[in-house]
Amino acid sequence: MFAAGSNVSLADISIDTPVDKMRFADREVFVKRDDLIHPDFSGNKARKFQFFLTQDFPHINKVIGYGSPQANSLHSLAVLAKLRGWQLDYHVDHIADYLKQNPQGNYLAALNNGANIVEKPKHVSGNLDSYVSDLAKQASANEIYIPEGGRCEYAAEGLETLGLQILSWMHQQNMTRLNLFLPSGTGTTALFLQRFFKRYLPQASQPTVTVNVITCSCVGGDNYLTHQFSQLTSQSEFHPHIVSNGTKYHFGKLNRQCYDMWRRVCDSGIEFELLYDPVGFIMLEHFLNKDYKAETVDNTWPVMYLHQGGLLGNPSMLARYIRKYGQ
Numbered sequence: 001m002f003a004a005g006s007n008v009s010l011a012d013i014s015i016d017t018p019v020d021k022m023r024f025a026d027r028e029v030f031v032k033r034d035d036l037i038h039p040d041f042s043g044n045k046a047r048k049f050q051f052f053l054t055q056d057f058p059h060i061n062k063v064i065g066y067g068s069p070q071a072n073s074l075h076s077l078a079v080l081a082k083l084r085g086w087q088l089d090y091h092v093d094h095i096a097d098y099l100k101q102n103p104q105g106n107y108l109a110a111l112n113n114g115a116n117i118v119e120k121p122k123h124v125s126g127n128l129d130s131y132v133s134d135l136a137k138q139a140s141a142n143e144i145y146i147p148e149g150g151r152c153e154y155a156a157e158g159l160e161t162l163g164l165q166i167l168s169w170m171h172q173q174n175m176t177r178l179n180l181f182l183p184s185g186t187g188t189t190a191l192f193l194q195r196f197f198k199r200y201l202p203q204a205s206q207p208t209v210t211v212n213v214i215t216c217s218c219v220g221g222d223n224y225l226t227h228q229f230s231q232l233t234s235q236s237e238f239h240p241h242i243v244s245n246g247t248k249y250h251f252g253k254l255n256r257q258c259y260d261m262w263r264r265v266c267d268s269g270i271e272f273e274l275l276y277d278p279v280g281f282i283m284l285e286h287f288l289n290k291d292y293k294a295e296t297v298d299n300t301w302p303v304m305y306l307h308q309g310g311l312l313g314n315p316s317m318l319a320r321y322i323r324k325y326g327q
């Protein structure tokens, strides 16, 4: 949509994205291309941070965030801060020496966008979460605090925009039932989407339009993900359906099955990302199997995969894969 490497401006960011099709597991799978929002500001991070792009914040001059130095959200926050003319202080546990000496991927992109990436002081005990939320409590009125990965109510605005786009696409297709599949980290994207569809669509005994959000856990186990959902809502009817094939894939760890799946889905002509999407497609294939049984969802419904961006991290991850498994 936009040339890679271009400077981002607010006017460049189009949050309406196309829907493509691919063949997968003997099915037609629709792909919502949120990777195309903008090369420097894409995927679910762009959706989750939409609120901070569209509202006026006359008094703010600084944003405080935290997470991994390789995270997609670091890159997106850096771009957001630059667009708004804010300083970004992004706190991390530790930056590996290798990364400091060879900045790359999201870390490099964030530095190039002026991010101030700060390691937690060695003498501070306790985890990064509580350290940064304590810092945030002392923040001035000119500073805004965004929890890890945009896990906060603000994220709902952009995800509701996305939900509306999906409903209007379904309407154009005369489609009344959809399984929307996406892999989860914190689960914020999946949960806010499911909550939106439940609240927005009338829940009569014969609902006219239904969207079920189906997800899988990529960072902790299923219990961790359910716990994350409960932190975001006390209403369990808003929880997305979690698919698992019983295997636990360790986040960021190289895995042959993940690599093979990634190459297989990239053959469709769409480039997917290498951390979440391989697990996502492994679980989607499991879900689409005719023997898959669940009480609350029906795997014969049309299915849409949400492409959540994150492609900037691919080159460094792919280099690791090629070193381990070859081309």
Ligand SMILES: *Cc1c(COP(=O)(O)O)cnc(C)c1O
Pocket: 043, 044, 045, 072, 073, 149, 183, 184, 185, 186, 187, 188, 189, 190, 273, 276, 277, 308, 309, 310
């Ligand atoms: C951040 C991210 C996720 C996880 O999103 P959550 O809302 O934390 O579940 C999934 N895929 C990609 C590409 C991401 O960047």
